[in-house]
Amino acid sequence: MTKIGILGYGNLGRGVECAIKQNDDMELVAVFTRRDPSGVKILTESAKVASVNNILDYKDKIDVLIICGGSATDLPGQTPEYAKYFNVIDSFDTHAKIPEHFANVDKSAKDNDHIAFISVGWDPGMFSLNRAYANAILSDGADYTFWGRGVSQGHSDAIRRIEGVADARQYTCPVESAVEAVRSGKQPELTTRQKHTRECYVVAKEGADLARIEKEIKEMPNYFADYDTTVNFISQEELDKNHKGIPHGGSVIRSGKTGWNRENNHIIEYSLKLDSNPEFTGSVLVAYARAASRMHKEGMRGCKTVFDVAPAYLSPLSGEELRAHML
């Protein structure tokens, strides 16, 4: 059994908890929270809820700590800190800051004889893996990543901060004609606007100026200005009924050429269609927790990413079983 701790019990923490239930070789030992533990109800009857202040009591009771905090403010501090005491995994997704985060976590893990995986999920994570594999195979080619149709939490939050907005949900949508052009092997150059559209469902407060809200959304720099954005005002009831889920997904496509004279085209496409972004991310984290535990037992130390993990470590099957049934 691989013994797991979860730090942070939001959507992602619950997703990890559900994934552990689906894997007979994994056991949830405890959920650690910054809140008052008595107010946190988890689903797993056999697991404890403990204050993060008491996490060191679990130092020898946990094989891997899955850190389910946010990338902006939680993980840059948490992952290096807890890599002192545990093997850890996070889903750090601020692409630009990955090298810095890697260096911090690597030092902490190595100094304390632990293994630490960062940026595990689907992007970064499975999408990154597929970019790396596809680039290694088709060295002459172009990469495309399309996201959606899915909920962007960051964009939804940005809309909610506008005056007069009570609630909002934003979907990132790939432009189907752009996806098809890429799949055809044409290797088009695509602008931001040509790749994705943004679809907003907004609940306005009573008496709010809808035209102003729509204009503020559509002109918001970074978030919406570079996209074709549609704004739909709906009631809170409708939002709760039709937009409660957290679906996401997307495709990583590499279009490449082979042949002595580059005469042949190839398309490698990896696609995800996810009903629940946090539950899928949680499932990826749990598979990598299995790998972290095994690799630590084999003596591997320091910070790793998905690029450093041989696929066999992720599977509950033995090498013999993998070769017989999956190869």
Place this chain on the structure above:
Amino acid sequence: MTKIGILGYGNLGRGVECAIKQNDDMELVAVFTRRDPSGVKILTESAKVASVNNILDYKDKIDVLIICGGSATDLPGQTPEYAKYFNVIDSFDTHAKIPEHFANVDKSAKDNDHIAFISVGWDPGMFSLNRAYANAILSDGADYTFWGRGVSQGHSDAIRRIEGVADARQYTCPVESAVEAVRSGKQPELTTRQKHTRECYVVAKEGADLARIEKEIKEMPNYFADYDTTVNFISQEELDKNHKGIPHGGSVIRSGKTGWNRENNHIIEYSLKLDSNPEFTGSVLVAYARAASRMHKEGMRGCKTVFDVAPAYLSPLSGEELRAHML
């Protein structure tokens, strides 16, 4: 530079040669052939053509030998034999015999301090990898593999053996409605007939009985009897003009459930659309040759499959570069 030898110069050997040209860190040293070397013209001016009888002269001049023989009769003997003298890779694809082949190659490689990769290509190979990743992530789910639209050499050969047939080309085609049903998350149970159709283009000899040929094809056990098969009689000119390529591809799809009560569906799909099956397979082999050379230098020995290779080994990029640009 990783120094490569190619054993066998058919379609696959040429595909490997083309892939080496596309990778600046790879160098083709020699092509080894069972034919008279003077009759074998290769594309790479700087490489030698040598008789397989003289292959041991190259023992210290090659980092990895890519064995491009057939799975039925060549590879079961060749791969264990040459693993005595070289680090080797093959694309052995007789699924049922992989455990036996693995054991033979593993012993030979370990006894002689080499590393050997077997069953590298796209299926087995990239499809296997995606089955393993997707199963590790979505432990509660179902797997589907669809092949095509693509040329099956084995089925084309089987048609050519029928009396009265001058030439033939067979395409394996996925049934689009079955693929769509799987993508919808329904997890349908599908029979062989429901998943693929077979499309045959046949050149008959003059005066041959076309009705008999068509009947023999459609009723051929294992190859065609379990499928909806269409037979089109065409001229040799038409076959040469429209059916000369060796395209292939397909999709590996895992449909799985997550959530405390299995309430959410997820689809992971990996798809290939290949203009040239041997050139793509050759490109996969070359990426894994890079990995084999690196892993051997790090001290790893014995037989490995794609499951045992951390993705970073496949890439010409450093760990820092991978994390900065691909993660």
